[in-house]
Each structure stands twice: as structure tokens, then as C-alpha cells.
Amino acid sequence: MLNISTYSGLIVLGGLSATLAAQEVPKQTPGSRELFVAKCTICHQEATATSQQHSEAEWAGIMQRMVENGAKMNDAEKTTILKYLTALYGPANPDGLATS
Numbered sequence: 001m002l003n004i005s006t007y008s009g010l011i012v013l014g015g016l017s018a019t020l021a022a023q024e025v026p027k028q029t030p031g032s033r034e035l036f037v038a039k040c041t042i043c044h045q046e047a048t049a050t051s052q053q054h055s056e057a058e059w060a061g062i063m064q065r066m067v068e069n070g071a072k073m074n075d076a077e078k079t080t081i082l083k084y085l086t087a088l089y090g091p092a093n094p095d096g097l098a099t100s
């Protein structure tokens with residue numbers, strides 16, 4: 001059962017949140033997960049990232065810090081990974097989506 005008051009609260013936040021909240025598994029650019037695994041498990045486990053939950057701005061800050069730590073990504077790769085993390089480990093999925 002959908003809780004209508006929670007749901008309309010999300011819609012007020014804007015179209016993107018509402019769209020994401022309406023989908024069980026947010027649509028991803030094909031290969032996003034593979035790219036994330038390739039770029040983000042060089043220095044630590046996947047779960048270092050996937051055990052966390054952040055807004056897009058927070059993920060962007062963390063990814064910037066990872067670049068400072070030595071992570072290598074071009075702008076397109078950064079955008080793809082940022083969208084992936086925000087969709088699956090962001091505010092639209094308070095319980096996360098344990099996909100692995």
C-alpha cells in the first residue's frame with residue numbers, strides 16, 4: 001500500500017524525485033554498474049560505497065574526494081557513476097537496493 005502523504009511529499013520535491021520514487025529499480029545507463037565496479041573497487045570494496053546513502057551533491061563531493069585520493073575517471077564516467085550512485089544509493093531509495 002502506498003502512503004499517499006509520503007508520496008505527495010516526494011512529488012513536491014520535484015519531477016526527478018517523483019520519477020525515481022515511482023520506479024522500483026531506477027533506469028540506468030547500460031554498463032553503469034560495471035563502470036562503477038571498475039572505477040570504485042580499486043582501492044576498497046564495493047560496499048565502502050554501497051553501504052552508504054547520499055544525495056547527489058554529497059556523492060559528487062565524495063567522488064571529488066576519491067579523485068583527490070587518486071581515482072581516475074573522465075567527465076563522462078564521473079557523470080555515469082554519479083547517476084548510478086544517486087539512483088540506487090540516494091534519497092529515492094531510503095532502504096537502498098542491495099543488488100549484490
Ligand code: HEC
Pocket residue numbers: 039040041042043044048049052062063065066069070071072081085
Ligand atoms: C585511488 C584509490 C580510490 C579509488 C579509485 C576510490 N576510492 Fe573511495 N576511498 C579511498 C580512500 C583512501 C578512502 C578513505 C579516505 C577517504 O574517505 O577519503 C575512501 C573512502 C571512500 C568512502 C567512504 C567515505 C566516508 O566518509 O565514509 C566512499 C563512500 C568511497 N570511498 C566511495 C568511492 C567511490 C564511489 C569511488 C569511485 C568513484 C571510489 N571511492 C574510488 C580511495 C579510493
